[in-house]
Amino acid sequence: MMRSLYSGVSGLRTHQTRMDVIGDNIANVNTVGFKRSAVTFKDVFYQTLRGGSAGNSGGTGMGGTNPQQIGLGVTLGSIDVVHTQGAAASTGNGTDLMIQGDGFFVVKDSAGNLFYTRAGAFHFDNEGHLVTPDGMYVMQEDGSTEITVPTDAQSFSIDNMGVVHYSDGTTETIGLAKFLNPTGLEKVGQNLYRETASSGTAQIGKAGDSTKGLANTTIITSALEMSNVDLAQEFTDMIITERGFQANARTITTSDQMLQELVNLKR
Known part of the structure; x- marks a missing residue:
């Protein structure tokens, strides 16, 4: 559960960064020569619970197994300036x-x-x-x-x-x-x-x-x-970013409730 808390926090941070970029794009919708920026995310790293193994040859013994890993959140991948032609x-x-x-x-x-x-x-x-x-x-x-x-x-x-x-x-x-x-x-x-x-x-x-x-x-x-900012795209990205932020906030809330249940077991 502690892993899910940290993953949720990383999601909040990265989605806030994306919202900051979207806000800057919208603010400059009428700025001459302005080029919008786009944000990408990437996963951070993984905790390996069990490594994978190869199967025994010849059809005897055990078959191969896949690794077991738990992801630990998301981070900023890039903030790229999009140099498409403006109107x-x-x-x-x-x-x-x-x-x-x-x-x-x-x-x-x-x-x-x-x-x-x-x-x-x-x-x-x-x-x-x-x-x-x-x-x-x-x-x-x-x-x-x-x-x-x-x-x-x-x-x-x-x-x-x-x-x-x-x-x-x-x-x-x-x-x-x-x-x-x-x-x-x-x-x-x-x-x-x-x-x-x-x-x-x-x-x-x-x-x-x-x-x-x-x-x-x-x-x-x-x-x-003129600016190459497309308001329809920016508002769509804003909605997606807002929902992503809400989902990560819900992850934190739910993890907190699960921890509270563990605390209440002693009663």
């Missing part, structure tokens, strides 16, 4: 950009650190730099040069390959990064991701660059990629 929302703003396909915009903070984002809500600041709402610089295809309006340019346009055309005839190309394992990126808030050892090194190029794995990627201007 497009037209904004009418020429500096709002959406990635159609794989890849991330490359942005740089004031300390020179590179981050990656799917949220293309950009604007030009007072110095002519293309920046995020938090003032981070949007980088070119080389990953080290900022997108900056030339002094003599009076207007600009951005085509579906991310090339910024200025009225003075010059052009700049918006950089995109591709990762072998985008699920391995670390979320750092503000719609940003950070490169990790799990994600692999960023391959920075431009839309349509087949050498960087971006052959099928294009840029949609005057639009933003």
Whole structure:
């Protein structure tokens, strides 16, 4: 019975974690470029009461037996970011950009650190730099040069390959990064991701660059990629998680009642 108590507690903890992730997904249902997370569970380990044995050959003696094991609960398996494409929302703003396909915009903070984002809500600041709402610089295809309006340019346009055309005839190309394992990126808030050892090194190029794995990627201007959170799925997962939490709580309650019966035997 004590084993069932500990198993129930582990179930409560893991289901609470899953509910926390679901709550974050629902909270960001309207966050630009947000990618939902999914939780998986795994069993912990087992107490072996009796090991298995092989049968005697030749049809004499005893046959083989299977091991007898009791599981000791559940633990968190993984929390994976699901990088499926979000819906497009037209904004009418020429500096709002959406990635159609794989890849991330490359942005740089004031300390020179590179981050990656799917949220293309950009604007030009007072110095002519293309920046995020938090003032981070949007980088070119080389990953080290900022997108900056030339002094003599009076207007600009951005085509579906991310090339910024200025009225003075010059052009700049918006950089995109591709990762072998985008699920391995670390979320750092503000719609940003950070490169990790799990994600692999960023391959920075431009839309349509087949050498960087971006052959099928294009840029949609005057639009933003919305969150890929599906409320129907999240509410279904919420119900399943709630029932799992209740079932584990009932396991603890029932085990406690059985222990109480043992205590009452002395009366």
